[in-house]
Amino acid sequence: MTTARAADPAGAPDPAGAPDPAGAPGPAGAASSRDDGAGVVARLSTLDRFLAVWILLAMAAGLGLGRAVPGLDDVLAKVETGGISLPIALGLLIMMYPVLAKVRYDRLDAVTGDRRLMASSLVVNWVAGPAVMFALAWIFLPDLPEYRTGLIVVGLARCIAMVIIWNDLACGDREAAAVLVALNSVFQVLAFGLLGWFYLDLLPGWLGLGDGENLDISMGKIALNVVIFLGVPLLAGFLTRRVGERRLGRAAYEERFLPRIGPWALYGLLFTIVLLFALQGETITSQPLDVARIALPLLVYFALMWFGTFALGKAIGLAYDRTATLAFTAAGNNFELAIAVAIATFGVTSGQALAGVVGPLIEVPVLVALVYVSLAWRRKFTPAEPAAAAAPRNPAP
Template identity: 65%
Template structure:
């Protein structure tokens, strides 16, 4: 796989970013405010948007996610993914599966019970978020942090396939079997394979096929350099436009619940903050231990810290109802994840500069 160069400083990286990319935290705050304003100013807007759904899949949020993921997936060099059989790649895949499916769910289970012992609905919602692993926004964070784009796409694809198989089983384990074994109160959990597979296929399969076709046709007709200079330059801004649109829709849909119960939101946010920080740090530590280099370590860290919030929200609404505490916890997930992972992009770029600095004799990267 071709990894981004690590020669440039953070300042050089920032200079190459567009105005939209460079001031992303500002635009995100404005999008949050716009969503809250829309939800408050237009009576019934939240109900109207919530009604635009197929099953438990929200069409407005779905549109934003598809718009967000397509340009990033059109950048991926799929041929390089297919050719990579290196031991380093196998170590990276193994580490990702352990971080995502052993450490991540167990950490969220522990945090939910430790910090929300008296709130069973919020606790259950957080565990559902912890079980929904990386898909959508991790592609944006990976791109902004100059991670290995092909490695990120591979990790997302592998974890998505694993998610179809593992989500229901782990949901039963963490929400029924393990609480019963430990003598804890349990609300139970029952989600069919199709509900999980449908969400994964829509929010990964559709943009993946579109991105691969765009790249394949574009490179064949224009050549690699012309495709990247002409096609990608035009469609790349759509990713962040989709991100901001998704944030506006989320706040417009749930703004009333968020502003009405700020203490509940704060209590849900605390374990999420700890979770994102610990998972990101674990990904960085494992990547350094395996000597993956900065680009792949960043890919590993962001795929470990990111969550598939659309799946978590869809499952919470489908099983417990749109007005449930579980659904509120699912919605708070991305509202906390977005600003936190934007901050972690800055942390990653700082680490990138240190990674490219020669280390003292006798140390290893």
């Protein structure tokens, strides 16, 4: 969020190399300053300082509402179009718009020219991610085919929404996040159905694991999901920056306008979390053992994907900001698409739908924790990087 980085009103680390509140020098690699813990906390707003608390409270509030208000989940489920929940769509749009309004779109060429980043993202998201989830689903849930199928569907739905928030909180590269999310969106439309057939129908038969599942989902529905959850906020953010810079100038736009809309990203995130858990509060709280069995492979999945991809980014020589972006785009999943596919194909009360719902239940707190892990890594190791590796990829204009 914008308030988390006092060194740059737009919320990005200061390109001139001034230390930021996360405790590490800016990307220019000035290793002379490092804030202590008290300095970091003092520069954070109340919203950002207690982010984990607000998210846990939002999850608890959603679960409580789902249990306390009879029929609330049915009411929320009916407010939808094309299988997409309108209240959740509203929350995601509010969440993504401020972050996408911060992206400096004139710098995207520097990202698309980074072949290491682009190739690594494609391999990790569309080869490694689905394969890892397939393996974990069969290892941990060999006797529960419905939950197993639901987890595989979650693994196929690569993240195009919340990853932007996690990346921003971890001081990742905003421009890289925008490009990788757009890349995932294109591949989601083209590859989701094909990979669903491969992992649910073809591969189990090849491996002698039994009969496969038929995943009936149209390319049009996936494309609609992408347009709503990425296309709309991306267009709004792009137009806001273009018009804002033209009327106010870049300095005024970033110093006066962005801090005003920045907190809305967190409001949208918390609103979305409350709705998600209210929709399935009764189901989750009434089946704790099933939730625990689904949660275990998810925990392993998020850990393997994030730490493995972070290590990959360091191994191929990416700077911290792009390494963090690569790791978060690999670890996150498009839970809205996974839930919509599970409900449309197997039914709202199916085990596959429950597995989809447990996805954000585990993903949200785990990725919040990984934001703190990422920032700790940044504080500890970024100052020691060689100047060439730490030099800003997107220099100040």
